Amino acid sequence: MPTNNEIRQQFIDFFVSKHGHVYVPSSPVVPFDDPTLLFANAGMNQFKDVFLGTGKRPYQRVANSQKCIRAGGKHNDLEDVGRDTYHHTFFEMLGNWSFGDYFKKEAITWAWELLTEVWGLDKTRLHATVFEGDPANNLGPDTEADQLWKSQTTIPHGNVHLGGKKDNFWDMGDTGPCGPCTEIHIDLTDDKSGGRLVNQGSPHCIEIWNLVFIQFNRNSDASLTPLPAKHVDTGMGFERVAAVLQGKKSNYDTDVFSPLFEKIQSLSGSTPYKGSLENRVDIAYRVVADHIRALTFALTDGAAPSNEKRGYVLRSILRRAERFGRQYLGFKKPFLHELAQTLANSMGDVFPELRSKPGAVAKVIHEEEESFLRTMEKGMKLFQDISVGAQESGDKVISGDKVFDLHTTYGFFPEITAQMAGESGLEIDWPGYKTLFEKFKEESGKDRKSIASAAIQGELPSCDDSPKYSSVPCQGKVLGWVLNNAVIREGKLQPGVQTGLLLDQSGFYAEQGGQVGDSGEIRFPGGCFVVSDTQKLGAAILHLGKLEQGILQPGQEVTGVVSPKRGEIKKNHTSTHLLNSALREILGDHVDQKGSLVDENKTRFDFSHSQALTREEIRKIELRVNEMICAGLPVVAETMPLDAAKKLPGVRAMFGEKYPDPVRVVRIGGVENIASMEFCGGSHLDSTSQAGFFKILGQESVSKGVRRITAVTGQAAVEHLFELSGVLEVLSEKFRCSPLQVVERVNALQDENKELKAQAKQGTSSDLAGVMDQLLASSKIIGPCKFLCGQVPVAPVDQIRQHLDRVRQKAGSSVVLIGWGEGDKAGLMAAVSDDLQAQGIEAGKLIAEVAPLIDGKGGGPKGMAQAGGKSPGKLKDAFDKGFQIVSSKLA
Structure with a gap:
């Protein structure tokens, strides 16, 4: 069964390695460059400008896994989370895109190839839907997609269905790019009867992939004009496909969520998660696990809890999780913040940004929890009293003033109160609440403004x-x-x-x-x-x-x-532009700026690149930047209309940044020999020579596909060189060689050290062999077999295992139990011959029983097993216990 990380990587490798796509990292879940969105809610968000025709990319084929949140705004799954097995606030969307390159044939055949040949899904369980047309909107059927499914794939023809505009036609808005889509569903019924459930919203036949074919532009009069360049935009729900490939009925049963469930159970002491749809404890498990994912990713990507817009949604998510955890899982104190590290551990390899500041994220969550918990108990008690009153009155409605009081006094957002009311068979008076809250905001605004x-x-x-x-x-x-x-x-x-x-x-x-x-x-x-x-x-x-x-x-x-710090800032900012230019020149045109920080001490530059820079690449980059500094190139800033600036040949702009109109363009170099030209409103030198010198301090990974360089300029760069030179002088004195011979001397010492270790290892192995042979010679006889036990020298485990196996083979019918240790660490290893395994003596069970005697635990297969512990002084007790166990088995 593939792990979720393997599934994700298989998708990306399929498109990148086999079909020439470029891997583009997920954009942040907080779309700072798009004020129309609270959160990134689809993989296409970061490419929206390409579809609108306002932006371009240096690639035409893309694949990635996009972090998404659907809570608040048009796409809001918050209230459904926990109540079923497939809704999430946070999820990943696997996707592949074509910007004016391939179209329907490739998209459909590659999707089929991945699903059936790479992942081996049952072809008879897969169903495809194609657009049936909509005469009322002057839309014809997508006969091309229908024919491609039937002629280019091996899908059963009866598994290709027609779908209406709601499910099989995509619009970006009332006007703009649009086109038909084909959805791929999988039948999860036991008898493969789920074809009738396609597009019916049934959990027994779910959509796993949507292929959108953007081929028209909808005009203001609703007419359609074919686009000159056709695009493909696909999206696959990662958690859903993981459930399918892991043979699970629910997204929450996969290894995507199991680390969180285990941590929740450990912290709460509640019963383990069982996957029930009715049990409130299991609902709470799903709510908490889902919500901590949304919170942690959003906070990591720069969002913050507040009482407005995006921050309000995050605070609602946190308080909903807190309420479920306290009410149904038995938590008495803040707990969500402890789950942030668990998420970083389980997903940090895929999204390294989770490991960049887990402490800071946990701190924000903890502070929010404590703030809410100060009033939550009283609010819960008040709600109970209110709900009893509403039940007794018979009108089943909680009045607007009560909802208002719960919000403004106890921090219960109306959505939380509405959900609690629903659980009690009640409703809330929304109009009454909104009237009071609008009045409250108006009155508050009459005082001093923030x-x-x-x-x-x-x-x-x-x-x-x-x-x-x-x-x-x-x-x-x-x-x-x-x-x-x-x-x-x-x-x-x-x-x-x-x-x-x-x-x-x-x-x-x-x-x-x-x-x-x-x-x-x-x-x-x-x-x-x-x-x-x-x-x-x-x-x-x-x-x-x-x-x-x-x-x-x-x-x-x-x-x-x-x-005067401004002068140092200018050196670093101008050098940042030179660095950007040098990176593209040396690494390639795929390099795009992803962020930067310029202050008086350094420049920090983030850029797209899939691997660490080599020493030679860093040397070339430093050399190129310093060449441009020494050339004394002029630095000229000019303000011009945005449209005109975008047409300048070679001009660079940071993707996602919103630029003013008019915009400031900073050019380095003459008109005929431009070294760099970027949109920039920052402070710059008049000549590159004023930067003095440029030196890279280091590089690191920011997230998958994004690297960061930190560098210094001017006096700081010179001082750094002096420091390095000083270290080199000390080393040359220590090694009694010239500075240029230090590396050679270090290499020689490393070789010498390696040889000494090999000799020591050989000596240890020799000692180990001798002790093991002594144990064989002094073995005890229990019935028809030999029992060998004793302490051996500390050595690498693979060496111990090798000698244990050697002695076991020489001993014939035997049980071998050996131990080793020093300080507060101990180890045990057991081996049992095949004939004794048939009589019920198993190494794994033997180790499991004796390991507690050395304050440890362990286990393993029948033939050989091992354990670790803390008490080497108790090894003899373990040997005696082992002898008793084997003797009783063979008595």
Whole structure:
């Protein structure tokens, strides 16, 4: 039975290795570049601009596994999770895409090949649906797909079904790209009678793959125009196909979820998961396991719990899981945060980002749990009283004011209350609740506004930050400041107060585009405001810091002086552009920027690349960047209309980034010999020579298919070289050789060490052989067989096993039980000859019985087994026990 990791890899390898696709890592589950989505909910999200014709990629065939969340918004599976065996808030979508390359024939035949030849699914259980047409919408049937299924695959013709527009036609919206789709279903009934259940929403015949053929553009008058380039967009539910390939009836019965179930059971002490649809304990298992996946991935990818939009959905997910865990699994204290590490352990190999900050993610979850649990008990008690009252009144409805009170006082979002009410056979008064909550928001808004709400409503004053590219001190006027989440426009700011100062004009650069915000000072006669960071909020610039001296008030004239750190930031930012160019030049055009962080100390650059860079590649990259620095190339920034900028030959932009119109383009090099040209709003040098020197400090993996380089420039790079040189000098002194001979000397020492280890191993093996032969010579006779036992020297387990097997063969009919150990570690190994196994003496059972005597445990097959323990001093007790067991068996 394949593991879930093997299934995922088989899918990717099939398309990448066999059919020339490019593996593109999953985009974050939080789509920061698409304000229309709360979460990534399909594999096509990151390629939407290609289908819309507004973006391009350097590849035409793609395969991946996309992280998805469907909770909140148009696609919302939250309330169904736990109540059946196939809904999830978080899931993976396996997919393959063609951007104007192959089309229906290849998509259908490759899908059939993977399902039936690679995965070996029963052809008679597979059913395909094709679009039957829709005359009312002027849509003809997809006869091409129907014919391809019947002529290019071995599917039984009776297993090809016609489907309507609802299931077999895909639209991106009222206008835009669209096309028919063919879905692949699998019959899970015992007697293969599930064909009648296709497209009926039955768990006994489920869809496992959807192949969408994007071939039309829907115009504003609803007419269809064939697209010049046709695309393929497929999606396969990973958890569903894992259940099918592992022979399970439920997604939750697979090894995708078993590590979480085991941890939940261990933490709660509840009964193990049994898969029941009616049992509230099993429902709670599914809810908690599913929800921790959604929470952990979303928080890892940058989301945060809050009371608005995406954050509200996450908080709802957490509180729903908390409620189920407390009510049905018996948890009395926060528990969800302990599951985050379990998920990182089980899925971290596939999604390394889970291992990047598990502690921080667990901390956020723990804080949210504690916050909710402070009021949850009282809220549950209040709900019980309310539900009893509603039952007794006979109207079966919980009033809007009660729902409102549970929300605002006890943190029970109305969706949670509605679900609890449903479990008690009640409903809630939604209109009444909404009226009260809207009034509550209106009243709350009459007081001081938070920074975020002020920005939304235009209450934060705008700031002209056009001088931000100049290092000349900038004059400005104080408009106010932000204090205690309120905008202050009058009064006086006293010394020692931490705040966000608001000016009408500023030369400070606010954090954006991967470049940190400026620091510095805002000076005025008799005083100084020290700026530690600069942030942009709407049209306002917040100068975050503290008034060190003097008094400030609105209307006061001030002078902004940016810290000299800006100069180091500019070196690192310009060098980041050079690095981006060098990476593409040396590694290939597949390299795309995935993120960056530029501050005064370093540049950190994330890019698409499937493997670690070699030493030679790093050397070439460093050499190329330093060549461009030494060339003293001009760095020129120009602002132009976005459409015109996109047409510039060779211009680079970061995928997913939303750029303003007009956009700033930074060019490095002359018009005829451009080294780099990117959309960028950051601070840059005037000439590459000002960067001085560039040195890569290291590389690491960020996620599958994404690498990260950290580098330094200027004085920091020179100092790093001095440090390396100092280390080399120390080593050359230690080894008494020249610096250039250090590597040769280290290699010689490694060879010498390897030889000494081999000699030691040979000596250990020789000692071990001698002891084992002594045990054979002094073996005890029990009936017709020999019993060999005793302690042997500590040695590699494979050596011990090898000598144990040798002695067992020499002994003939025998039981061998040996042990070894030192400190607080001990080991046992047993071997039983074939004839004694037939009499009921088994090595695995023998080891299982004697291992506890050395404070250990173990087991294994009938012929040979082993155990580990903590008490070498108790090995004799284990040998004596073993002798008793064998003697009793042969008595």
